[in-house]
Structures are given as structure tokens and as C-alpha cells.
Amino acid sequence: MQSVELFGGAGGLALGAELAGFTPSIFVEWDRWACDTVRENQAAGFPLVSGWTVHESDVRDVDWTSINGPVDLVTGGPPCQPFSMGGKAQAADDRRDMFPAAAEVIRQLQPRAFLIENVKGLTRSAFANYYQLIQLRLQYPEVVARNGESWFDHLRRLQSEATTECYTGLHYNVFPTVVDAADYGVPQRRHRVFLVGFRSDIGAEWSFPSPTHSADALFYSQWVSGEYWERHRVPLKKRPEAPANVDTKRKQLLNTDPQALGDPWSTVRDALSGLPAPTSPSAQRFLNHTFQPGAKIYPGHTGSPLDQPAKTLKAGAHGVPGGENMLRDIDGSVRYFTVRESARLQTFPDTYELHGSWSEAMRQLGNAVPVRLAEIVAQSIATQLKRVDQQGNAGLNISQQLTEVS
Structure with a gap:
């Protein structure tokens, strides 16, 4: 399946998509150092990046007509500084805001699905209206901003389109989800928002993958069963002090089926x-x-x-x-x-x-x-697209059988 990677950075999201069965035909990143990371791994023979065509440029300057065939997935993490807690939080007023550029690429390529990642700060109440604009802009990529139109007026027009029954243009079903990467086996507390969209005409039935790991399971393996310390061969004198609530928590978890807790946080x-x-x-x-x-x-x-x-x-x-x-x-x-x-x-x-x-x-x-998190989400999208294809092929086979009988 063919994908396109926007704002590719060091390649984490694109690597995850590749592992999930997508092939990023074009990898776009404006930063030279990040592009050199991908290019040097290509030169070293790292297999997952061998088929990527690296574009060291602004996504707004890429000629998207050069792509052959339909695109199954567009992935990307627009620069997070406009919404980051550590940034100036200027949102639409920050020149680094690339959500409009991402929506424009989706408008041009009309992929079957997209996967956009960003910081949790995007969901802050201060950005509520602009966050709604982002979602609606991704839902209705063809409803572009007019010359001189403010982002808030654009939002009002998108809201109007979303509530009318007359819209017949390109439309995506968009699923925003906030996750902690640690809940999916990544050894890091990393809260991020994912915006996953499926083109409405393909009939996808999708939900975000369920968490597989938990803090309670880690607590159990450390302070109930002790399996964590045994696995790492950590003697008692080199273990940290038990948390203050260890007795209460231990009693609680002793009455819980360990399998119901999932895997321990890494x-x-x-x-x-x-x-x-x-x-x-x-x-x-x-x-x-x-x-x-x-x-x-x-x-x-x-x-x-x-x-x-x-x-x-x-x-x-x-x-x-x-x-x-x-x-x-x-x-x-x-x-x-x-x-x-x-x-x-x-x-x-x-x-x-x-x-x-x-x-x-x-x-x-x-x-x-995180590559692992990207792979899990991309794999769920790939599974859904394959299901849609299989249903389509089954429908074609039934139609052919009916034609032969008649």
C-alpha cells in the first residue's frame, strides 16, 4: 500500500507505517539534518528506508502530481511548537502552523486514510476553536480558506458545511484520540493526540487500538510478584524504595486477575x-x-x-x-x-x-x-483498508456469479 509522509523528521512515523505494510513513496521534510538521517541510513543499507524518495523541502512546494497511482495513507506530524506547552502557544498566528498545508495535501491526493500526530497541547481549552477548525478542515478538505478570510470566519463556514445536507465534496470521517505512549509498550510517558481519518466513501469501521500496557501491571510485577526485579537480577539492596501507597495498592491488586491488567509499562x-x-x-x-x-x-x-x-x-x-x-x-x-x-x-x-x-x-x-506506537496505529489502519478491499472483492465475486447464473 502506498503512503506519503509529511513533516517526516527523523522518520519515526514513516518507519512505523513501513513496518505496518505501507510504503512511503515520498518523504517530505524541510530540515537538512533530519533528511541527512534518512539519507545516511539509506546509504548504509537500512532496509526500511530503501524505497523512500526524500524531498528536502516545504510540503507546500512539492509537486504532488508526480505521484503515480492512488495513495492509501498520508501520515505526518505538523510542527508542534504552535501548540506545545514549551512554545509560545500562538496556534494559527504562528508561522510554523502547518495544519492548513497538511489539509491541502489531503485535498490534492485524496488518500483513503490519513494519520496526523501532534502534541496533547493542541487539545488545550485555549485552542478549542482552532482545534475544531483543524478537525473540520480535515473532514472537508475542499472547503479551503478564501483570500483574506480569517481563520475564525473559515471555522464558521466549515461549521455551516458540517450541518448542511447538501455537501457532496470530498469528505473524511475523523477520529481524534489522546493517548499515552506508555500504554502501548513505549518506555516513555508521552501524551499525544492522533487525528485519524478515513474517506467516507470507502465504508471503514474503525476504532483506535486499545491500550496493551498499564501502570498497575508494572506495580504488580515490581511490588506484588517481584518478577520485574528477578528478571533484571536486581538484588534487594539495589532496588528503589517502595512507593508510599505500596501496602494499600498491593492489597487492591492481590484481588485482581493479573492478566486483566495487561502487560506492565516498559x-x-x-x-x-x-x-x-x-x-x-x-x-x-x-x-x-x-x-x-x-x-x-x-x-x-x-x-x-x-x-x-x-x-x-x-x-x-x-x-x-x-x-x-x-x-x-x-x-x-x-x-x-x-x-x-x-x-x-x-x-x-x-x-x-x-x-x-x-x-x-x-x-x-x-x-x-515512537516507532512502536506509529506501527500499532498504522497497522490498525492497514487492517481496516484490507478489510474494505476484501469486502469489495467479495462483492465483485458475488456480482460475477449472479451474472453467470442469469
Whole structure:
């Protein structure tokens, strides 16, 4: 199945789509460093990116008529800074707002489905009207803004189209969902909003994949069964202190079927299993696994505990982002995550190399979609599209049989 990747960054979302059975024929990203990451992995023979045509450009400057055949899926994560808690939160007034550009690509390509990802901040009450505009714009891609029309007037016109029965243009059923990546096996607490749409004429019946992992299951494996510590061979004296509510929580979970809890959240320790310390001579056997000095704790930024999912990786090196891209060990000491460790927290393969300095590679990873989460969502879309195709083929076969009988 053919897909198109917009705002591709380091490739997390596109890699997940590739693993789910889609082939991104065009990969668009304006940042040279991120494009170099993909190009260097192509040169190194990394198989998942071999068929991607990299366009180092603005998505608004791409000639989409060059694509041959129908597009099954458009994926992309428009720049999050207009809606991020760490940004200026200017939404439509931020020149980096690329949701209109994404909707325009969907209008031109008319894919059977799309998968758009962004920060949870997009759903903040301050952005309520603009968030509604984004959803309606994706639902009705052909209802474009007029010259000189404000975004709020555009919203009012879209609302009018959504409530009329006369609209006959391109239409998508859009499903907005906020998720925590940790609930899907990613070793990181990363809250994101997904906007998944299916073209209304294909008859899709879809819902967002159910969570597979939970905090309660992690608690059970650590403080009820102890399986977590045994699996990692952590002696009692090297385990962290039990949480304050351990007795109450333990009693509660003892009366619960462990299987009903799902799988345990993946932790930093889980993610880094098998990686040598970055100061070890054997660290050089791993790509991007180089010690970065200078980590320190300061108020509000204490790093990620070893035996919990990591805090959200940030797209930066120093200041607030750098202060959180740290590992906090059992003894309270901290150090920066290496690029390879951060890539594991974002579930990138170990053989996928990030291009650039530590700060540049961390920026790419902080902006990326976890590969595992992308694959799970893209796989659910692929399954639905295949079901639609199978039903269509079954209908054709029945029609042929009736024709032969008559």
C-alpha cells in the first residue's frame, strides 16, 4: 500500500507505517539534518528506508502530481511548537502552523486514510476553536480558506458545511484520540493526540487500538510478584524504595486477575537492557552511544527514574529540555541519556543511526513519533483498508456469479 509522509523528521512515523505494510513513496521534510538521517541510513543499507524518495523541502512546494497511482495513507506530524506547552502557544498566528498545508495535501491526493500526530497541547481549552477548525478542515478538505478570510470566519463556514445536507465534496470521517505512549509498550510517558481519518466513501469501521500496557501491571510485577526485579537480577539492596501507597495498592491488586491488567509499562531499565554503560569500552559497538557530560539536577528537572517509563523526551539539548533528557539512577545520580538510549526510548531500531551532534540528534528524537506506537496505529489502519478491499472483492465475486447464473 502506498503512503506519503509529511513533516517526516527523523522518520519515526514513516518507519512505523513501513513496518505496518505501507510504503512511503515520498518523504517530505524541510530540515537538512533530519533528511541527512534518512539519507545516511539509506546509504548504509537500512532496509526500511530503501524505497523512500526524500524531498528536502516545504510540503507546500512539492509537486504532488508526480505521484503515480492512488495513495492509501498520508501520515505526518505538523510542527508542534504552535501548540506545545514549551512554545509560545500562538496556534494559527504562528508561522510554523502547518495544519492548513497538511489539509491541502489531503485535498490534492485524496488518500483513503490519513494519520496526523501532534502534541496533547493542541487539545488545550485555549485552542478549542482552532482545534475544531483543524478537525473540520480535515473532514472537508475542499472547503479551503478564501483570500483574506480569517481563520475564525473559515471555522464558521466549515461549521455551516458540517450541518448542511447538501455537501457532496470530498469528505473524511475523523477520529481524534489522546493517548499515552506508555500504554502501548513505549518506555516513555508521552501524551499525544492522533487525528485519524478515513474517506467516507470507502465504508471503514474503525476504532483506535486499545491500550496493551498499564501502570498497575508494572506495580504488580515490581511490588506484588517481584518478577520485574528477578528478571533484571536486581538484588534487594539495589532496588528503589517502595512507593508510599505500596501496602494499600498491593492489597487492591492481590484481588485482581493479573492478566486483566495487561502487560506492565516498559521502564527505562527495560529499554536500556543489553546496552553497556556509555563510558564502557564496549559502548562503541553501538551507534550513537557516546557519553555526554554536564548533566545536573535543578528545580523541576530531575531526570527519569530508572524503574519507571521515561519522562517525555524533549526536543533540545540544554535548559529545560536538556534538564529532562537525563537518567536518574537509584543512588540519585544523573547523567544525560546517550542518543542511542534516547532512540531506544523512542523505540527506534539499534541499527538506525541519527545524524548530527548529540544536541541535533536529541532534537530529532524529541520531535519524533515512537516507532512502536506509529506501527500499532498504522497497522490498525492497514487492517481496516484490507478489510474494505476484501469486502469489495467479495462483492465483485458475488456480482460475477449472479451474472453467470442469469
